Amino acid sequence: MPTPRKLVVGAAPEGARDPDSAARAVRHMFTSIAPRYDLLNHVLSFNVDRRWWRRTARSFAEILAQPDCRVLDLCCGTGDMTFALRKQAGNSRPQVLGADFSRAMLQRARRKLLDKVWQNGKSAMPLWIEADALCLPFPSQHFNLVTSAFGFRNLADYDAGLREIARVLRPGGECGILDFGEPRGVVGHLYRLYFKQVLPRVGTVLSGVRGPYAYLPNSVACFPEPTEMLARMRHAGFREANWTPYTFGIAGLYRGKK
Numbered sequence: 001m002p003t004p005r006k007l008v009v010g011a012a013p014e015g016a017r018d019p020d021s022a023a024r025a026v027r028h029m030f031t032s033i034a035p036r037y038d039l040l041n042h043v044l045s046f047n048v049d050r051r052w053w054r055r056t057a058r059s060f061a062e063i064l065a066q067p068d069c070r071v072l073d074l075c076c077g078t079g080d081m082t083f084a085l086r087k088q089a090g091n092s093r094p095q096v097l098g099a100d101f102s103r104a105m106l107q108r109a110r111r112k113l114l115d116k117v118w119q120n121g122k123s124a125m126p127l128w129i130e131a132d133a134l135c136l137p138f139p140s141q142h143f144n145l146v147t148s149a150f151g152f153r154n155l156a157d158y159d160a161g162l163r164e165i166a167r168v169l170r171p172g173g174e175c176g177i178l179d180f181g182e183p184r185g186v187v188g189h190l191y192r193l194y195f196k197q198v199l200p201r202v203g204t205v206l207s208g209v210r211g212p213y214a215y216l217p218n219s220v221a222c223f224p225e226p227t228e229m230l231a232r233m234r235h236a237g238f239r240e241a242n243w244t245p246y247t248f249g250i251a252g253l254y255r256g257k258k
């Protein structure tokens with residue numbers, strides 16, 4: 001009889017025994033790589049990450065064009081997805097918030113914001129808030145759009161994360177989760193070789209920190225497949241749940257409507 005697949009609850013960095021210790025380990029990991037996070041992201045993804053953020057922001061163009069639109073970018077890290085959303089919104093000036101539980105990552109986002117304010121003026125720039133995605137300090141039915149880029153996979157409890165997103169969304173509001181996937185076929189084979197053998201070594205050397213870049217491929221391998229993730233989204237109350245692969249499925253966007 002085949003062994004039943006273990007039900008994935010959420011991210012489980014090495015040594016974590018429960019959701020609380022997993023969350024602490026994840027926060028510690030991102031805090032430790034914050035100073036070099038952007039450089040590593042761009043180098044290790046060959047700059048494709050920028051295209052993925054832009055494409056995600058573009059796919060929410062309609063909602064971002066609504067006047068008085070409220071947007072939350074969860075697990076915003078150093079803010080690149082948040083800035084892409086703000087840029088896509090153009091003159092419609094939504095209220096865009098970036099939330100993350102690592103202060104060090106948010107400090108980088110704030111520094112980038114200062115550069116952008118300097119170049120483009122202050123109008124409707126994103127605001128940053130230190131918050132845990134599993135326990136958000138916002139009232140229910142507050143946002144028109146909630147996104148998360150490469151952050152959701154790190155949550156200690158995926159279903160709790162989806163429930164919290166659904167809670168803060170207005171009825172009719174949309175959720176967009178951009179995260180890594182595991183492509184199949186020849187591309188998948190090459191990708192796994194790069195992701196499991198090359199990336200952890202280069203990441204460790206460039207960041208000067210052992211651990212986070214070994215965790216990355218493991219966290220992707222443990223993340224639910226699209227069919228399972230979509231089922232979880234439906235279970236959390238999202239309708240029209242769908243997944244669009246980006247770059248042969250190396251990444252992909254999950255969307256759903258409350």
Ligand SMILES: C[S@@+](CC[C@H](N)C(=O)[O-])C[C@H]1O[C@@H](n2cnc3c(N)ncnc32)[C@H](O)[C@@H]1O
Nearest residue numbers: 030075076077100101102105132133149151154
């Ligand atoms: C891989 S980074 C992604 C950052 C950014 N969104 C991007 O696309 O570059 C993941 C981020 O998720 C944050 N994170 C993980 N779990 C979180 C949680 N429970 N609450 C808030 N932030 C969390 C980490 O601190 C980290 O900054």
